[in-house]
Amino acid sequence: MLNYIWGIMILLAVVVASFTGKMPDITNSALESAQDAVALCVKMTGIVAMWTGLMKIAEKAGLVEALSKKLSPVMKFLFPDLHSGSKAAKHISTNFIANILGIGWAATPAGLKAMEELQKTNPDKTTASRNMCMFLIINMSSLQIVSVNIVAYRAQYNSVNPSEIIGPGLVTTLVSTLTAVIAAKIFEKVRFK
Amino acid sequence: MKFMLLISELIIPLSFVGIIGYGYIKKVNVYEEFIEGAKDGFKTVIGIMPTLIGLMVGVGMLRASGFLDLLANFLSPLTDLISFPKEAVALTLMRLVSSSASTGLLIDIFKTYGPDSFIGRFVSIMMSCTETILYTMSVYFMSVKITKTKYTLAGALISNFAGIIAALWITRALFG
Known part of the structure; x- marks a missing residue:
């Protein structure tokens, strides 16, 4: 499923950007989003790990x-x-x-x-x-x-x-x-x- | 309606007290198990990182190209009719199909409008009461090779639709 969704998203973005003249924007956004994704994962690890830790206690009990x-x-x-x-x-x-x-x-x-x-x-x-x-x-x-x-x-x-x-x-x-x-x-x- | 916000304030501390207390009663080494579970949490997040990179790049490019705004404006006559926020249409539809793609769109909404905006709060609540129906159905039915699924899809769509309406209504009542 994602094989189609993901590819179509990116193709669509490039096609639309060629009409709206936003090619530089999508380039920047691609670079920025990739960095954002890692930053997000690093930060959310704390909260997620805290919660799975608590749930592990619940499970073991x-x-x-x-x-x-x-x-x-x-x-x-x-x-x-x-x-x-x-x-x-x-x-x-x-x-x-x-x-x-x-x-x-x-x-x-x-x-x-x-x-x-x-x-x-x-x-x-x-x-x-x-x-x-x-x-x-x-x-x-x-x-x-x-x-x-x-x-x-x-x-x-x-x-x-x-x-x-x-x-x-x-x-x-x-x-x-x-x-x-x-x-x-x-x-x-x-x-x- | 304000009792809901009270639940929000209390549920995390109460979960800690309840689960750790129950752990002591059942003689569980609570701290060791917590550490074990936290390790699992690490692995889970590391596991979704590549997917999230791919989908946040995809959604980010769609946002920057102007497509998401075009789509929202194109759909606005329809969404205005049922007073549904047009910015949330893409996310709501994607929610039924793919968990990671909808996460990408959710984060895009937080980045663009902020998590404390009306739309940010609505999608937060909506994401909590809906499920990736199409994905879940295919995993479960495929595991036992069932092809005729009868009213499963209809039932799941009705329940998720009720959740979406309730989310919209409650967001208006609490934060509107």
């Missing part, structure tokens, strides 16, 4: 497992036909909790295992099952409580209060996730009873 267990009533509502002790249910709740906490390195492997388990009981191996649709729609509704990368970028560009967007971000995340659940439930009833 077993917070993901502990919270995953608390999720079982929610899981029953979302996946009524999935047995609560099943591997699929465990992987899905781990994926949800890891996503909520923003532990990306634990979320994706659990999510892929969940898909593998769901596929085992899927009657049609080329068509997504109801549980797969529910799982992915929620997964893609954005679950993360603290978007620490966004805070880091804001800090780098001299925001007076980089973290002020966390609370609003949390509320909007709730909106998108609740909408995801409602939408998936409606789709289940309407088209695929």
Whole structure:
């Protein structure tokens, strides 16, 4: 995907600049942006490392497992036909909790295992099952409580209060996730009873 | 509405207290694990650096060429109709496709308008409640070779759309 997006961006920039007469500007901007990218990474490393360090403690203390267990009533509502002790249910709740906490390195492997388990009981191996649709729609509704990368970028560009967007971000995340659940439930009833 | 800003103030200190406290209860060597995790954070950032260089160069050139302004002005009759900030259209669309390309556009907005401008705050909140749907879907479905995805895309688009509207509404209410 990026093979096209990236190439098109640059080609488009050069073509547009040849009409607007901004060739020197794009040259300067290319050089400047390359330097900016490294400066940004160096500075944001501090904030990101602080946060992943904290999340490592959470992970080692077993917070993901502990919270995953608390999720079982929610899981029953979302996946009524999935047995609560099943591997699929465990992987899905781990994926949800890891996503909520923003532990990306634990979320994706659990999510892929969940898909593998769901596929085992899927009657049609080329068509997504109801549980797969529910799982992915929620997964893609954005679950993360603290978007620490966004805070880091804001800090780098001299925001007076980089973290002020966390609370609003949390509320909007709730909106998108609740909408995801409602939408998936409606789709289940309407088209695929 | 102000409770949201209170959450913003409290969540980082509370996370520290909660997680370190929980770590002590579970007898974890909290400082050693913190150091381990911080190392992982380093690796993650170093890992995304080349991608970020490529995409920030691409976005920077697009900005300097005047294309992003042309695009925003071209779309403005449409975005004005639904009172959506025209400067955020490219980022909002790219958000669905690629995480790194949208990061490039996000940083461009911070550089051009500032993170504390209306548009800067809106995109910060919007980025927190949306996901790279197309990328995520292809990774998960491809891993089990599923080609018919039924209503997954529709459901995900509806939920992300709701997030974008909520972000716009909350930004107006809090900072408008």
